[in-house]
Amino acid sequence: MKEMIFNLRNDLKEKLPPQRYEHSLSVSFICTALAMRYHADLEKSELAGLLHDCAKHYGDGNIIKKCEKQKIPLSLDELKAPVVLHAKYGAWLAEHKYGIKDTEVINAIRWHTTGRPNMSLLEKIVFTADYIEPRRDKATDLPVVRSVAFIDLDECIYFILKGTLEYLERKGYFVDSMSVQAYEYYKKIHEVKKGEL
């Protein structure tokens, strides 16, 4: 697996813009740190983190066409918010272009942007690492979210989804409802923990 990761790094370095490549490396290392904390497979976590944005460099129109060409079914929400599609097409590329057979890794790439209810440990790790990696600096809640990530992963995901939904609403952007479903799911876990339910 290590050799595969080194080869993939070289490939992505050529394909992705420098900042996106840097982000991908950073996410892959944070994935391994979270994997250490939560006892997940280190190499699968590194691999999923490295590949999570392998389709991010395609523009909205282009990625819709690429999905249609590969007969990847698209939801109405995804057509209205094509920014989320790099996760779905990235999962397809991971499987069909990069030869990834592991469905856990493929699903972690698939759900890294919107999240979904009841995510697997690997899905949670990539979703969280993408938000907290050290090169990120936009979200105001980052210092708190970063520390919660290493204390309680479900609670951290609740904060990330809450922040993302508030941000999208503030900006007036269309929201893929998968994130709303994920938020409701993790909000319930949060409320049970706080004794509010």
Ligand SMILES: Nc1ncnc2c1ncn2[C@@H]1O[C@H](COP(=O)(O)OP(=O)(O)O)[C@@H](O)[C@H]1O
């Ligand atoms: N449910 C959603 N609906 C619409 N846009 C979303 C949704 N979830 C996340 N986004 C937006 O998609 C963009 C890409 O997110 P993400 O994949 O997390 O980042 P990156 O690809 O840069 O690692 C962000 O601007 C985020 O706000």
